[in-house]
Amino acid sequence: MGEVLLQMRGIQKYFPGVHALDDCHFELKSGEVHALVGENGAGKSTMMKVLTGVYQMDAGEILLDGKPVQIHDTRDAQALGISIIHQELNLMKDLTVAENIFIGREPMNGILLNKRKQNEMAAELLSSLSIDISPTTIVGTLTVARQQMVEIAKALSYDNTRILIMDEPSAALTESEIEELFRFIRDLKARGVGIVYISHRMGELKEISDRITVMRDGQYIGTVNTAEVTMDEIIRMMVGRVIYEQPKEKSNVPPDAPIVLEARHLLSKDVKDVSFVLHKGEILGFAGLMGAGRTETARLVSGADKRLGGEILVNGKEVNIQTPADAVKAGIGYLSEDRKRYGLCLPLSVADNTVMATLHHFLKGSVVNDKKIREVSHTYREQINIKTPSVDTKVVSLSGGNQQKVVLAKWLVRDCDILIFDEPTRGIDVGAKSEIYKLMNRLVAEGKSIIMISSELPELLRMSDRIIVMCEGVKTGEMDISEATQEKIMALAAPRI
Amino acid sequence: MQSNANRKLNMQKLLAPAALVILYVFFSIFGKNFFGYEGFKQILQSSYYIGFMAFGVTFVIITGGIDLSIGTVMMCSAIIGGTAFTNWGWPVPLALVLVLISGLFFGLCNGLMIAKAKLPPFIATLGTMMVSQGFGSIISNVRTMHYSPTYVGDWFRPVFYISGNFPVGAIWLLGAFAIAAFVLNKTRLGRYNFAIGSNEEAARLSGVKTDRWKIAIYAICGLFAGFAGIFFGAAYTTITPGKGNGEELNAIAAVVIGGTSMSGGSGSMVGTLIGVLIMSTLKKGLSSVGLQAHWQTFFTGFVVIGAVLLDNARNRAANKVKIAAPAVKK
Known part of the structure; x- marks a missing residue:
């Protein structure tokens, strides 16, 4: 040298x-x-x-x-x-x-x-x-x-x-x-x-x-x-020692937990015949490399993209999800990996974003009840600890972690029982990360069910009860957390040549 | 830090009203027959139809779209109504309803083309602009329509334009302003209007049926253009097919002067009202200092460019706030 x-x-x-x-x-x-x-x-x-x-x-x-x-x-x-x-x-x-x-x-x-x-x-x-x-x-x-x-x-x-x-x-x-x-x-x-x-x-x-x-x-x-x-x-x-605690040893979901979401043979340009179930109170991790089709699967479930085939069942009943409005109605909330593009109206206030999916609940006749909107936004701000000077602050001036929480608040106000977190901690600093983890754990403890897509394996191993691995649009594996290791997941996620 | 910056922003919001006052004072001093009731009345009177169009298109511009068809839709609707009471023997009030329905119809077509067929607003409304202009000529056989007392009755002008020496149209204009401002600020449509303008995809993924709301917004814009048609008739009394072309740009200019951003997501009806009044004041004022119509166009151009430059400066200032004042302390 x-x-x-x-x-x-x-x-x-x-x-x-x-x-x-x-x-x-x-x-x-x-x-x-x-x-x-x-x-x-x-x-x-x-x-x-x-x-x-x-x-x-x-x-x-x-x-x-x-x-x-x-x-x-x-x-x-x-x-x-x-x-x-x-x-x-x-x-x-x-x-x-x-x-x-x-x-x-x-x-x-x-x-x-x-x-x-x-x-x-x-x-x-x-x-x-x-x-x-x-x-x-x-x-x-x-x-x-x-x-x-x-x-x-x-x-x-x-x-x-x-x-x-x-x-x-x-x-x-x-x-x-x-x-x-x-x-x-x-x-x-x-x-x-x-x-x-x-x-x-x-x-x-x-x-x-x-x-x-x-x-x-x-x-x-x-x-x-x-x-x-x-x-x-x-x-x-x-x-370091800061973020990643020990991986979860075993699943927190009782074996008899009911199935809240079932996807059968989902099909689109980037998703090839993917089926899975999600139990009540479960965090289901989706692992895979970039372009493995995880986000695309989530977008099918949340109605963001049109699917070419397959069925989606919520609480055992088939629902016809064609648009995001249908998915929201079925209680499915999608927190995008790109929250600025798909999750938030940045120039609008925290309060406006919080009620984006539920504005029809805040009407007096045809008039928007701003007082109630601010009250509810304030409640959620306290509840999930959104750090913002006020609920009238524009979302654009919040940090990534707090923006993520505003998106979450939007779905919580809607009372969505199925939440899809797509790369929930991307671009978020450490403190906010562990807070998001705590929130997710609290949500499943309250009976919500979560699909978590993440490219960070330690994060998946720490949070998930069960992990599905995808590669090039295909589901290549599924394992209980008790038997999941980084090596096993990587082997399933890597494309075979 | 932030409150300081906010104050600065609010100062800039005051610039449009301030400009209006300055213009008014300036022409009061230097203009002939400008200051006083007569001059004030004339400013109001030249605001009517531009105002209606501008209120309507404010909704559209806040979605991040544009409606180039409002000028010719205004003319075409007035011609259709005129044909109804002149050639088809319709009673005038019914014909006026037809004027509104015509405007609404063109707006609805714009909305469907943009929301459902995914045409760019510029193209869709450019097409509608030409179609409506042509249709006005076709249905009237290229004949001029008259909204003078012999055709529409003695009641028409006192109801829509001037009663005695009182500018009745101003009441309509303020009423329309109040309704438009209410819809924009207080209703679900208004809220979604801003949401679509700032991030349509995020609104859609939140379950907002963005297509339907967009259709509604373009339809409202068309309805306002229909209203403008009635007041256009009241102001000019004779309407030749082919007139109205170019008026959409005056309305859009007023919206822009009022601080509504062409990229969508922000704007206000108050701003638009002030923008309209600035345009009218300029029009009356420049003629009061002896400058003709072409000078008005000339100066209006500068005002539009100046207003947008100001808007950009305002946005830059807003961005600075973003960086200077992180909302979160670790």
Whole structure:
């Protein structure tokens, strides 16, 4: 490893209601692969967005080669030789490899494109990186792994690129493709490029990284040499003791609990013949990777999308759910993973949002009874502890956790007995997280039933009584909490090739 | 911190009324025959039909939509009513009901196209604008309709326009304003109106039948355009098919001047009323200082742009509040 390339010191970043980065540090040497790890919401991407100029830090300093630099936007970052490869690739699928690499700075002949030169330059670049792809290939015809290499080649075609940030580069790759990627990364190391490697896959880090920096809840936890630690130690640093208590040992649901919701052979474009039951007082976890069809299943049950087939039974009776209004009538409330888009009217007040599903209960003749609305909103604000200056405050100014509670209040006012929580703690800070957990436990104790979709396995293991695993639209497994383990779930969630 | 910022926001809400007062005072000083009862009456009189259209389209704009058809629907409805009492021998009161029904019908069509057939509001109402303009000519055989005493009777003007020297239309205008404001602020429709405008999908997922409410809102807008037709007749007494085109933009301009956001989710009837009065004051005022109609259009353009710039500044200020004052302390 060479000398220190980059230092980020004392980085602070605030979002409304959230202290996203609190005194964070990061250091990168040339020729080093430095892994940045932490759970969802730990602040990894915020940190990298500060580095690439997407966000402006509120305090702290960034040093390049020991000299302080200002990064105001993404162009500044690029000029300083910082490039990022996103999880979702930014390539134009209908253009050729060469066209993608040199987009925006095509070699010209007067006012005409010099295609031949462009292809030659691309060929030279690709061969120097030992990438065996023809420059005239249409990018869309390449595998994801090869597209990724094109993207990396593009990043490196900027002469000055010295820092390469890779965000979950292996997420979409197969085993053998990952091997290819690692060979490639080792090549880059040898050329002196410093690589920031973000990944959730522990095994990988051991293989490819030199050092590991751990973040948790927006704080810097520590930096260690990969060779000197075990993965268990890293995991311990990542999760801390704060949020994740022991997983649930056994189900809290009595074996004779009645079935409140039954879905039979649900079918849509993204959901393939999914059936399940939900018992009274149960938390039913849905595990799976991104795009496994969990949210899509929930949207079918809640009437948000039209289903192509299947039946839904509530309390043993078939209900014809065609629209969200039908689902709400049947007592099914859906708390979306994207509450800003699907859950809340942000410019409206807490009170208005609280009664969004029940406005017809608050009418005197045809006049809206604002006094009663405010009273009820106030009651729920107290009951589930929504931290807001008043119920007239606009929802947009609340923190994520409190926004989530407003959505919950909306369904509680409606007296929904079946609640679907889709990623209920995404983008919510620790304190609010455990509060949401407590609320969910209280709700099932009161006889409500919950479907919980989550991508965080520890969260699922802690909360659920039973877990259903999905993969690529298919239900691949179902297990009682007493027999559920992370390994078992992951094995069922991973696509078979 | 927040209360401070809120006060600043409220100050900005006062800008439209303040602008109205300033304009009025300015023209009172510099205009000929502006200040006084006569001038005031004329300002009111040129507010009637624009006002009705503007109240109606305020609902639509708060949903985040637009209705470009109100001007020609107003004209077409008045022509249909005129044809009814001129050519078909209908009694005038019944013909006036037909005017309202015509407006309602066009609004309903807009609502169905937008909510059910999922056409963009701009396209749907652009189509209705052309259809209604053409239909007015077709049904009247391109003949001018008269709302003068010989055709509609002596009672018409004193009821809808002016009685003695008293501007009766102002009573109707204020009545319509009161009803529109009540519906927007106090009824379920009004509440859903804001919900749809700020996040239609969230409202739908909450079980709100957004399609039906949107149809109702466009129908209401059409009904208001129908009312505007009656007052258009009262104000001009002769209506040529093809007139009315462009008036929708005046109404929309008034709504925008009143602070209703074109992106939906926020707005007020009071703002629209003030916007209408600003337009009328400008119209009367500029002619009182000797500037002709084209100057009015010219200056109105600036007022519209200025109002929206102000609106943007207001939104930016609101966003600053969001960041500066997190509602939660950990």
